[in-house]
Amino acid sequence: MKMKTLIVAGFAAAMLASTAQAKTLVYCSEGSPEGFDPALYTSGTTFDASSRSVYSGLVQFKLGTTEVIPDLAESWSVSDDGLEYTFKLRSGVKFQTTDNFTPSRDMNADDVIFSFDRQMNAENPYNSYVEGASWEYFAAMSMPDLIKSIEKVDDMTVKFVLNRAEAPFIANLAMDFASIMSKEYADKLAEGGNKSDLNQAPVGTGPFQLVAYQKDAVIRYKANPDYYAGKQAIDDLVFAITTDNSVRQQKLLAGECHVMPYPNPADVQSLKDNPDITVMEQEGLNVGYLAYNTQVAPFDNAKVRKALNMAINKKAILDVVFQGAGQAAKNPIPPTMWSYDDAIQDDPYDPDAAKAMLEEAGAGGLSMKVWAMPVQRPYNPNARRMAELIQEDFAKIGVTVEIVSYEWGEYLDRSKATDRDGAVLLGWTGDNGDPDNFLAVLLGCDAVGGSNRAQWCNEEFNDLIQKAKAGTQEERAALYMKAQEVFKREAPWATIAHSVVHVPMRNNVKGYVMDPLGGHSFEGVDIEE
Amino acid sequence: MLSFILKRIGLLIPTFIGITIVAFGFVRVLPGDPVLLMAGERGLTDERYNMLLKQFGYDRPIWQQYFDYLGGILSGDFGHSLVTKKPVLTEFFALFPATVELALCAIIFAIAVGIPAGIVAATRRGSFLDQTIMGTALVGYSMPIFWWGLLLIIVFSGWLGWTPVSGRISLLYFFEPVTGFMLIDSLLSGQKGAFISAASHLILPSIVLATIPLAVIARQTRSAMLEVLGEDYVRTAKAKGLSPRRVVGVHALRNAMIPVITVIGLMVGTLLAGAILTETIFSWPGIGKWMVDSITRRDYPVVQSGLLLIAAVVMIVNLLVDMTYGLINPRIRHD
Numbered sequence: 078m079k080m081k082t083l084i085v086a087g088f089a090a091a092m093l094a095s096t097a098q099a100k101t102l103v104y105c106s107e108g109s110p111e112g113f114d115p116a117l118y119t120s121g122t123t124f125d126a127s128s129r130s131v132y133s134g135l136v137q138f139k140l141g142t143t144e145v146i147p148d149l150a151e152s153w154s155v156s157d158d159g160l161e162y163t164f165k166l167r168s169g170v171k172f173q174t175t176d177n178f179t180p181s182r183d184m185n186a187d188d189v190i191f192s193f194d195r196q197m198n199a200e201n202p203y204n205s206y207v208e209g210a211s212w213e214y215f216a217a218m219s220m221p222d223l224i225k226s227i228e229k230v231d232d233m234t235v236k237f238v239l240n241r242a243e244a245p246f247i248a249n250l251a252m253d254f255a256s257i258m259s260k261e262y263a264d265k266l267a268e269g270g271n272k273s274d275l276n277q278a279p280v281g282t283g284p285f286q287l288v289a290y291q292k293d294a295v296i297r298y299k300a301n302p303d304y305y306a307g308k309q310a311i312d313d314l315v316f317a318i319t320t321d322n323s324v325r326q327q328k329l330l331a332g333e334c335h336v337m338p339y340p341n342p343a344d345v346q347s348l349k350d351n352p353d354i355t356v357m358e359q360e361g362l363n364v365g366y367l368a369y370n371t372q373v374a375p376f377d378n379a380k381v382r383k384a385l386n387m388a389i390n391k392k393a394i395l396d397v398v399f400q401g402a403g404q405a406a407k408n409p410i411p412p413t414m415w416s417y418d419d420a421i422q423d424d425p426y427d428p429d430a431a432k433a434m435l436e437e438a439g440a441g442g443l444s445m446k447v448w449a450m451p452v453q454r455p456y457n458p459n460a461r462r463m464a465e466l467i468q469e470d471f472a473k474i475g476v477t478v479e480i481v482s483y484e485w486g487e488y489l490d491r492s493k494a495t496d497r498d499g500a501v502l503l504g505w506t507g508d509n510g511d512p513d514n515f516l517a518v519l520l521g522c523d524a525v526g527g528s529n530r531a532q533w534c535n536e537e538f539n540d541l542i543q544k545a546k547a548g549t550q551e552e553r554a555a556l557y558m559k560a561q562e563v564f565k566r567e568a569p570w571a572t573i574a575h576s577v578v579h580v581p582m583r584n585n586v587k588g589y590v591m592d593p594l595g596g597h598s599f600e601g602v603d604i605e606e
Numbered sequence: 607m608l609s610f611i612l613k614r615i616g617l618l619i620p621t622f623i624g625i626t627i628v629a630f631g632f633v634r635v636l637p638g639d640p641v642l643l644m645a646g647e648r649g650l651t652d653e654r655y656n657m658l659l660k661q662f663g664y665d666r667p668i669w670q671q672y673f674d675y676l677g678g679i680l681s682g683d684f685g686h687s688l689v690t691k692k693p694v695l696t697e698f699f700a701l702f703p704a705t706v707e708l709a710l711c712a713i714i715f716a717i718a719v720g721i722p723a724g725i726v727a728a729t730r731r732g733s734f735l736d737q738t739i740m741g742t743a744l745v746g747y748s749m750p751i752f753w754w755g756l757l758l759i760i761v762f763s764g765w766l767g768w769t770p771v772s773g774r775i776s777l778l779y780f781f782e783p784v785t786g787f788m789l790i791d792s793l794l795s796g797q798k799g800a801f802i803s804a805a806s807h808l809i810l811p812s813i814v815l816a817t818i819p820l821a822v823i824a825r826q827t828r829s830a831m832l833e834v835l836g837e838d839y840v841r842t843a844k845a846k847g848l849s850p851r852r853v854v855g856v857h858a859l860r861n862a863m864i865p866v867i868t869v870i871g872l873m874v875g876t877l878l879a880g881a882i883l884t885e886t887i888f889s890w891p892g893i894g895k896w897m898v899d900s901i902t903r904r905d906y907p908v909v910q911s912g913l914l915l916i917a918a919v920v921m922i923v924n925l926l927v928d929m930t931y932g933l934i935n936p937r938i939r940h941d
Contacts, residue, residue, distance in 0.1 A: 213648075323756055
């Protein structure tokens with residue numbers, strides 16, 4: 078009997094060992110990708126599943142930072158006038174071999190040109206290769222106005238010619254929409270009349286390649302054996318799509334997945350207390366704010382805005398609305414971003430001084446509207462609650478607040494009006510890690526009536542950010558720091574919070590690095606047996 | 607029978623057209639513009655907004671959009687999702703088997719437990735057992751489904767570790783779907799343990815989805831049985847000296863089943879509605895979750911065509927239910 082047990086146990090152990098050879102990392106992702114062509118979409122969920130696993134770009138963000146480093150381009154140079162960017166491509170980079178494609182050549186300039194041409198040239202056969210194709214991010218980053226032409230210098234050299242100098246351009250090329258596709262694969266699909274497969278059966282040069290996707294259920298990848306930086310330590314990567322955050326957490330605890338994104342803030346402490354789980358945390362690349370309408374009296378007076386800012390109890394907001402998963406904001410850019418000015422003093426919370434200041438400015442007993450967003454965002458998990466806290470804070474200095482809200486699309490649209498009545502709660506999540514992407518987009522004069530919800534056009538500030546569009550990073554950082562001073566003095570917004578992002582994982586996951594841009598990338602991750 | 611079926615199918619046509627109008631109107635009455643939502647905080651220029659509106663065809667008069675939509679459906683084109691850019695019909699058929707599998711398991715469970723529970727309650731009317739069953743049914747009927755699902759996950763998957771947390775099958779098993787029904791596909795795959803894994807993944811979601819139907823079926827069975835048990839023929843059967851089991855199981859049950867089957871037929875709509883919550887909790891890749899996601903994104907083509915397809919399913923099932931009455935009770939055969 079004992080002998081028999083031993084044999085069975087030995088057999089079972091041998092079985093386990095043989096199945097344990099393939100290392101599989103399971104990631105409980107929060108939603109389904111919209112598709113696998115990252116240039117067609119704007120959501121992080123789609124990028125995690127496509128650009129961050131399957132594809133590479135000319136340049137990339139160094140993992141864990143917003144610094145731009147080489148990827149498929151070995152090196153690049155910028156002309157003195159800032160109008161020409163020349164990229165030298167890495168040689169010997171292979172596109173992935175999949176069930177329906179075997180590359181016959183290495184990655185070259187044709188692939189790079191194809192990847193951008195399809196987004197900017199209406200004549201390109203891939204410009205509208207799926208019903209309703211629109212190149213959202215390419216347009217949002219003003220690339221159609223910015224890029225004059227893309228030229229093939231030789232097989233391994235590509236030159237981008239711009240219409241104007243724009244230093245953030247290089248950071249834009251590290252974004253997901255700038256993923257490099259195989260022209261050879263696209264041509265083959267077009268020949269067979271299967272163009273839409275480019276969005277369903279991706280072929281890239283990244284660390285993982287797609288094996289199968291079952292809609293709303295599971296995405297399977299395997300390590301790309303030909304990856305130019307070497308094959309990954311894990312053999313298989315699986316995204317188990319689990320939309321509810323409590324259920325994701327249960328799956329992580331039960332060992333059904335190794336890593337999960339976006340835990341419920343209220344559960345973070347219990348996860349931290351669990352001996353099997355490690356919780357990584359980092360400030361998100363975002364900012365939540367209350368934007369006054371600086372074109373309407375009395376909010377055209379900086380003193381009034383400043384007084385209101387001093388009445389907001391940010392600590393209470395962080396405790397109640399963010400449940401600890403947030404950090405008070407004093408600048409319009411988040412602390413993980415280069416040029417962040419940590420020397421700036423935040424407005425003190427002082428209702429008495431605020432009340433006196435408001436009366437001095439002739440706005441005592443003010444009545445105003447505060448707009449509360451109807452949706453949850455990383456930079457504001459509960460805008461309604463936040464608005465109520467602000468309402469209480471303002472009541473203490475004699476300001477009566479009426480809270481208003483609209484359906485999300487409507488909210489975004491109506492809040493753009495320059496004659497808008499009331500201050501708007503909103504926020505922003507960075508796209509490319511460049512301060513220009515916050516300061517120019519949200520506070521520049523060009524954006525008044527658009528994404529500049531404070532309708533604030535300050536000449537001094539605007540000159541600084543315009544100048545900062547060119548030059549070295551050091552020169553630019555100095556200008557942005559000055560701009561942050563002007564911002565603080567003029568107070569077009571009450572800066573409220575930056576979220577803190579948590580990624581809980583099982584202890585045996587090694588080498589995971591948090592991405593300040595909010596992505597989830599599994600390059601370099603291993604599982605300890 | 608044939609003329610009955612033809613008549614019923616004839617009636618379906620105006621209903622179907624009515625549903626196209628409601629589905630089309632419903633998504634447009636919802637506040638929110640799909641183009642603005644797609645752009646989010648990033649926003650877009652007026653020029654680009656108008657371009658996208660035109661590209662999606664939303665710049666045209668509303669009646670023209672409706673007739674294009676209707677014309678498309680008649681020629682089998684249900685439109686493309688604004689989000690995934692894929693044909694709506696392809697997405698529907700990729701997800702529908704998962705919902706059907708879950709709904710079937712749930713309804714089988716609800717019938718298997720609900721009818722016996724109802725019979726027991728009826729035959730022991732007024733007893734402690736009757737009160738317990740009816741009390742439990744009332745609790746089941748008023749159960750907040752989302753909370754109930756999470757509670758079951760925490761207890762059975764978290765604490766006890768008996769069932770998997772979510773999904774349709776363990777990630778260890780991997781095969782291409784053939785029928786879309788995981789129970790069948792897992793058997794076809796020939797992989798050892800796949801079927802058991804698929805079945806174990808069905809347990810909790812089926813229980814959750816079955817909760818409300820089970821309660822309704824149990825209550826309906828009880829009241830139908832009580833009515834029938836008071837009939838003369840039941841008394842006659844008893845008087846003949848038939849065993850109580852035969853009286854209840856053959857004579858009473860068969861007659862009591864008519865209202866119960868009607869309720870089960872109507873339950874199809876409830877099951878599809880319940881699937882929205884159950885599928886969301888258990889990450890079940892079915893049409894319920896798909897509709898919720900599409901409504902929040904104002905994915906017009908998916909919502910209007912998805913509603914239509916779901917309505918068509920409900921109508922067909924109700925037609926089938928009507929036809930089964932004849933099989934159960936010859937008095938209502940449709941000659």
